[in-house]
Amino acid sequence: MKFKSVILLLLISLNSFVVNAQTYSILIKGGTVIDPKNNLNEVMDVAIFEGKVKKVAKNIDAKEAKQVVNAKGMYVTPGLIDIHGHVFFGTQPDHYLSNGLVALPPDGFTFRVGVTTIVDAGGAGWESFPEFKKNVILSSKTRVLSFLNIVGQGMRGGNYEQDTSDMDAQMAAAVAIKNKNDIVGFKVAHFIGADWTPIKRVVEAGTLANMPVMIDFGGNNPPLSLETLFTQYLRPGDIFTHAYTLLDGNTRETIVDEKTQKVKQFALDARKKGIIFDVGYGGASFNYSQAIPAIKSGFYPNTISTDLHTGSMNASMKDMLSIMSKFLVMGVDLPNVIKESTWAPAQAIKRENLGHISENAIADLAIFSMREGNFGFYDKTGYKMEGKQKLECEMTIKGGKIVYDLNGIALQTALK
Helix, strand or coil, X not given: XXXXXXXXXXHXXXXXXXXXXXXXXXXXEEEEEEEHHHCEEEEEEEEEECCEEEEEECCCCHHHEEEEEECCCCEEEECEEEEEECCCEEEECCCCCCCEXXXXXXXXXXXXXXXEEEEEEEEEECCCHXXXXXXXXXXXXXXXXXXEECECCCCCCHHHHHCHHHECHHHHHHHHHHCCCCEEEEEECCCCCCCCHHHHHHHHHHHHHXXXXXXXXXCCCCCCCHHHHHHHHCCCCCEECCCCCCCCCCCCCCCEECCCCEECHHHHHHHHHCCEEECCCCCCCCCHHHHHHHHHCCCCCCECCCCECHHHHCCCCCXXXXXXXXXXXXXXXXXXXXXXXXXHHHHHCCCCCCCCCCCCCECCEEEEEEEEEEEEEECCCCCEEEEEEEEEEEEEEECCEEEEECCCHHHCCCCC
């Protein structure tokens, strides 16, 4: 009898375990899923297990999940990908954006706005990359990638970024190939002068490593020709950042003719060629006088990015969601804004495993609410647009784990 009792207790316990077993670790219920890769824009549930998206469907049973997030009235999107930031922060006061004080530690400025992946745009060069990898990439919860600077010292500022002898395409390509899980391409920036050598070297590195390049262009008076850049140097898939910039001092050509308010033909041709136009907002790299006419003519950015650093975040840029909200105010619809902040940048950096909510994809997600009110969106010149809506991040999930929850929506005990 004792043996039978033990067997009976084991069967009861096993049955209880099976009944109470839960299929998913997190279930996001009732949000409007916007997933541009899969053409989704409707109310769906998203179930997560072991760091992956396991199911995207309507009316998934809440009893199957260990934790339920009520996203009713909110938007559920892939985690945002900011392909132009500066996160090689450090302690050196004279190092600018390369182990310096102007760059920012990523985890404090990414998750709170739905960003799960950020690409440091040229802070580290082929000489300084090991320090960047050790101190930032391997030490951050945010997924940090790198556009490797063609300058070996990276963005040290001043004369360092003018030294063409430190622009070694073969060394840069070798470091990128060795670290291909962390490096997505190459960057050139801040060069002042009429010399095309920096552009030649960075494209050479991109060709050797089979990776795209990101170009921060301009610094000479008269400015070097954008048409020449697009037609003679850049390849399909290369990235032109700061696309909507009007710099003071006639040091950079614009893509919109300020007199006619028309997008210049060479920019239209470059887009057809496959060149990627990135926002790269920054502290001084976005003008409504360029963006508004471009958007009105349908010349949307391929990718939205911040150019995040201490200067830009405390000026008109603010953060990724502020920029996305500005494009909503200018007339870009929400699905396109989400695409330009998720799937399009994933494709641009050749990380197609990111930026979407496909089943079995990495569970990087963001949940946003749309705040209603009276909001002002201004640029560096003081020109201001007013809007009634503004995106706000409610929750960020990175690799299947909740890393940011603004209002405790993961702590609800019952759905309403």
